[in-house]
Amino acid sequence: MELTCDVIKDLLPLYVENISSANTRIVVEEHIDSCDSCKKELDKFQAQEECSFGTNTLPLKKLQYTLCKRKYLTILFSVMFTLLVLIIVNEYLTAPEYIPYTENPVTITKTNNELFIVHFNIPGAMYQISQYRENDNSGYIYNISMWSSIWNRSIYKDAVDDFILNPRGEVISSVYYSSNDGTEDILIYGKDRSPNGGTITLPRLVLAYYATIAAVLAVILGIVLFLFRNNKKAKAIILKFFTLSISYLLGHICIKGFSTSSYNAIRDFYAILLAMIPIYCAMLIGEKLLVSRSR
Numbered sequence: 001m002e003l004t005c006d007v008i009k010d011l012l013p014l015y016v017e018n019i020s021s022a023n024t025r026i027v028v029e030e031h032i033d034s035c036d037s038c039k040k041e042l043d044k045f046q047a048q049e050e051c052s053f054g055t056n057t058l059p060l061k062k063l064q065y066t067l068c069k070r071k072y073l074t075i076l077f078s079v080m081f082t083l084l085v086l087i088i089v090n091e092y093l094t095a096p097e098y099i100p101y102t103e104n105p106v107t108i109t110k111t112n113n114e115l116f117i118v119h120f121n122i123p124g125a126m127y128q129i130s131q132y133r134e135n136d137n138s139g140y141i142y143n144i145s146m147w148s149s150i151w152n153r154s155i156y157k158d159a160v161d162d163f164i165l166n167p168r169g170e171v172i173s174s175v176y177y178s179s180n181d182g183t184e185d186i187l188i189y190g191k192d193r194s195p196n197g198g199t200i201t202l203p204r205l206v207l208a209y210y211a212t213i214a215a216v217l218a219v220i221l222g223i224v225l226f227l228f229r230n231n232k233k234a235k236a237i238i239l240k241f242f243t244l245s246i247s248y249l250l251g252h253i254c255i256k257g258f259s260t261s262s263y264n265a266i267r268d269f270y271a272i273l274l275a276m277i278p279i280y281c282a283m284l285i286g287e288k289l290l291v292s293r294s295r
């Protein structure tokens with residue numbers, strides 16, 4: 001008589017517990033080699049076995065398996081939460097605090113061979129220098145900004161190296177300093193390009209667009225989710241995308257709060273994406289935890 005899968009499945013608990021006879025073991029192993037369905041069943045039993053704490057009754061084992069799974073999920077959830085906290089703390093410690101011109105952050109000197117050298121007067125601070133060509137090609141306009149952060153102030157105390165503005169002898173029309181705080185850019189060298197009213201370096205609003213897109217997506221997907229609430233397969237897929245757009249919004253709130261303007265949009269955007277990873281994972285794990293609790 002050929003052994004049916006049902007018989008094998010009945011034998012599996014004994015096999016896993018190692019309390020079957022040697023002949024039974026051989027029969028089970030031979031069958032497992034040629035039957036995927038029973039092989040899967042065996043893997044499941046073995047996973048439960050690793051998870052259990054040495055009892056022999058199956059219903060208890062099943063309960064322990066669930067508890068064990070919940071324990072792992074809870075640990076994973078805590079890891080994701082910790083990761084998110086670390087990302088937020090790092091973001092807070094390294095957030096740029098722009099240095100206003102009143103603190104005398106830079107001085108410019110000119111060498112005998114027409115090189116312009118920027119000296120940075122605040123130790124450990126970071127700087128950014130952008131260069132634009134004049135419309136009529138007569139020279140270059142420079143825009144300098146300088147910032148520090150809690151991290152920088154406590155770690156780096158070294159003087160910042162000088163920077164040569166025009167290493168290839170470019171003609172310099174004007175050099176501005178941006179305090180990036182809504183005040184006018186300050187002319188520190190050359191001709192004032194807008195003598196009647198200064199230019200203000202404005203924060204970028206690109207994060208506002210991204211947040212809006214994510215919010216609109218979340219609403220649309222929320223509605224679609226509601227419409228497909230009876231279609232298990234579609235619901236699972238839509239839920240993933242819905243969770244993704246919600247994670248972006250939560251990531252934005254974690255990094256930027258409810259502000260959407262940024263002088264450092266790229267940096268903030270990457271930080272939001274980084275924060276999104278643990279948020280997304282935590283949300284998926286949280287959902288699994290809720291499902292296992294309601295079972």
Ligand SMILES: [Zn+2]
Pocket residue numbers: 004005008031035036037038
């Ligand atoms: Zn089988």
